[in-house]
Amino acid sequence: MKYGVDGKVRVVRGVGQFNGYSGRVLTVNALSTAPYPYGVKIHVNGKAKTLNMAEDEIELIEPSKADGEQSAVDHPGHYTWLPNGLEVIDLTEHLNFCRGNAVKYLARAGRKGHGTELEDLKKARWYIDREIQRTEKEQGK
Known part of the structure; x- marks a missing residue:
């Protein structure tokens, strides 16, 4: 898969109303048959929204942190474990x-x-x- 969990991405096409929005990859479905393998969380008007995106609908802004590395400031695991991308x-x-x-x-x-x-x-x-x-x-x- 091209993008890893917690990578920062921008929506570039697919869901027109959200083009240009940036967010974080929350989930990756590694099955090769999954048409929309990336669960991407964006914020629209202060509300979190999770989109299912294809690889060509998003572009990388910032790569995922190395395995096991966790930021104490930006999205720490003890605050991001809730379902549906809710923090x-x-x-x-x-x-x-x-x-x-x-x-x-x-x-x-x-x-x-x-x-x-x-x-x-x-x-x-x-x-x-x-x-x-x-x-x-x-x-x-």
Whole structure:
């Protein structure tokens, strides 16, 4: 296959309304008979969209990271494991700070590294408790 998972690509033809959009390869179907082997995630008006693309419908902007190499900043694995190309930030950026952080810690619990699951669950609880206190104060309770 020409493009690897996490490679940055641009849509160049095929789905006209998305031509020129760039995104990341999320999945690759290595079967030679698959007409649209690449699952590409793009963002349109702030919303994530996953497209099934043929090899000649996309062009490479930035190659995939080497096997086993993972960026701690751009698309870390503990935030990109959800189905359909959804990343945790796709949800949390639409929530207030405390709710977004609670979701972030719940989603990554046990995925960031050995021994972090309980710590992440406690962090999520801390943000939930803080949001409850804020909401109660706002509602005068």
